[in-house]
Amino acid sequence: MADVSGSVRVYGLIAGMWIRSTLVYRTSFALALLVNFLVTALDFVVIWMMFSQATSLGGYSFAQTAFLYGTASVSFGITTFVLGSVDDLGMRVRDGTLDAFLVRPAPVLVQVAADRFGLRRIGRLLQGVLVLGWSLARLDVDWTPAKLLLMPVMLLSGAAIFGAVYVAGAAFQFWAQDAAEAQSAFTFGGVTLLQYPPTVFARDFVIGVTFVVPLAFVNWLPALYVLGRPYPLGLPWWLAFAPPLVAAGSCALAGLAWRAGVRSYRSTGS
Amino acid sequence: MGTSGASGTLRLYAAVVAGGFRRYATYRSATAAGVFTNTVFGFIVAYTYMALWDERPGLGGYDEAQALTYVWIGQALAQALSMFNAGFAVDMVARIRNGDIAVDLYRPVDLQLWWLASDLGRAGFQLFSRGVVPLTVGALCFPLALPGDPVVWLEFLVAVALAVVVSFAIRYVLALAAFWLIDGTGVLQFGGVVGMFFTGLLLPLNAMPGALGDLARVLPWAALLQMPADILLGARSGADGLLRAYAFQAGWAVVLLAAGRLLQSSATRKVVLQGG
């Protein structure tokens, strides 16, 4: 892990090139930023409309749901901002442009992560921050030091868990290059899921996103701790502080999947 | 199109339809991946609807079973109606950007009909390959209100066909905007985002409140999902309701296709003036 700083440096170099490339087309950039903001803003409008028809959803108020929405969106926003087009890996594999990454003196994952880096993706993150801020202003949270500490830990661990899902999904594309869309079920599907209270979903579904793909640790468990609401499945309270561990575990597994994917690419040439 | 050689022309466009169908039929793992994703989204949205209809039974004139059916119809039709990606329009904008469109405009086939035929072929493939599985899974896992009468299914399929034409016509107009705007791709994305909202994929237009709901119900996107769903759910039963739904869809189809034609001829003039 001595080359972490080297990796960050290379990431910055490549991302910088992409920023300059996109700024060549300024109006496109402005429109793309707007689209990114809007696409997420509109799914919050849907939640707003739901609450204009009902006072609560699964026993959660609008502000509480907005808190879940905000925390999930901020984590996911960080992930998509940093890992931009990792989910397009299949395309690079198919057209052979991945080869150029393999002859550079930098980790392939870092190069793929920075590939087609887009500042416009900050639109999604921004929208999440706004909703989170709004919900915090509306909520009457009984703040304790533990809860205050948990906020940044939750957002960053959540981003790391989503990141692991992204990387594992990308690794899968080394074998199935056209299957990029399956990944959306876990990424975009995942963030949509976490924007609603867990009480809305069937028990089996919640078990799946807690123990199989550990999305529940992105925001549900820590956020419910902050809100002071009971956990799903009768889980113990201290699991609210597990996200960093879950994130580390997920990232390790995703890293193994990625290695296996690269190894398969290098032995099949795809 | 002249009347002479009409059968030859018909054969040509039939071949284009078949080509569109086959082209998408080759992406097997992409199709499987898409079916999986649509199904997962179906589950997520279905649970949120159950929570909402728990609170507000009868919202938008639907009972809970109807609302759930709406969810799964939406997931089943999402690809056929190109709700997540603009499909052919992306290729078309690229051709406008690099100038290849000039060649298309001078070809002896009608540009709009050509793309329409190809898009119908694609939609035909995606309706069955990507529609059947999510709807079946939905029916197995949730209490859906699907009709047993085959006539209703037939009426539904007519509405879906009209919806595909409207969906095409919207994207055709958006794609042609690339002749005048630098950022054609951005326009498509913008149209896609706005379209997904006003199609009612996330919340039925019936259930949208106030003036926003009133507006959403008359925009062309209402012809895409709301109309076919209403027909299948029996919310527009009777010859009168059925005809009104068809008329709404056909009306928007005609208006938008005409608008596309108008833009196309003015684009052709522009290309001619610039010397291609």
Place this chain on the structure above:
Amino acid sequence: MTQDFTENFIDVEGVEKVFDVRRRAGLLRRERHQVRAVDSLTFSVPRGEMVGYIGPNGAGKSTTIKMLTGILTPSAGRLRVAGIEPSRERTRLARRIGVVFGQRTTLWWDLPLIDSYRLMHRMYRIPDARYRENLDRCVELLELGGLLETPVRQLSLGQRMRGDIAAALLHDPEVLYLDEPTIGLDIVSKAKVRGFLRDLNAERGTTVLLTTHDLTDIEQLCRRVMVIDHGRPMYDGELSGLHAFGDGERTLVVDLERELPPVQVESARVVKVEGPRQWLAFPAAQSAAPLVARIAAAYPLVDLSVREPDIEAVIARMYARAPSPERPGEAGAPVGR
């Protein structure tokens, strides 16, 4: 063994690459079968040599280069570049090699050319002085001076290729792999690229391995040429030796005193008659002297000349002879373009 490393910069021993290929057979069925893209390949390249690597599409050229750069892992055999096993230490090797991917540019499409070089400078951590010196040299010799501030998308194919070559050389690689460096270029650009590569090899001692379809590249640049087909090495040696390869036939052109029926002579056959002039084909490996003596003894000979076969024809014959059930460019080519 260790001596090999010091003597030979590239060492390839019995290397194989087998791909699993799935092909659609019928509507739903898929057949799996194995394709041997490279088969028992053995060669070595001493430091500073310039080698032409030729063969038809799908012969295994790209696969070989991908194994040499570490992009692909060999299925069997032993492979070393600068003493390093490429697939094991790909990233470490990356600093010591330069790769030009032919028609696929690695330059930044929308940005001025110089920006791509600045990225190389920093990514490879090239010392400033070294970078400046290498850049100046490439700019001068590849005539990139006026193009540094031009966005890459506005460059012509030839300019872009020169730009790509420069990008691959800024970090002083010990070996340069070029995949079709002159394809699609006009004559002037081709000449510039060839001249540059010749100088690079002569002055810096950079080892160069290039694949090409253009035999003029080989004739002008490489003393040594390797031919591969269906994954198997067909020839490795001096360019001149290629003429004598296998079925290669030379042509003896004889001018007789008058029009005569085709010459009847052992070990040669008449392929063309035009008035008193006749063309006789004879095995390239065979000396022309006894043949000439025999003809001179039996016919009224006025003049004669021996024509070397053209290389393309020789290689075409080599391909035609290759004992393989599958045609090149079909299933034999799961990688490459």
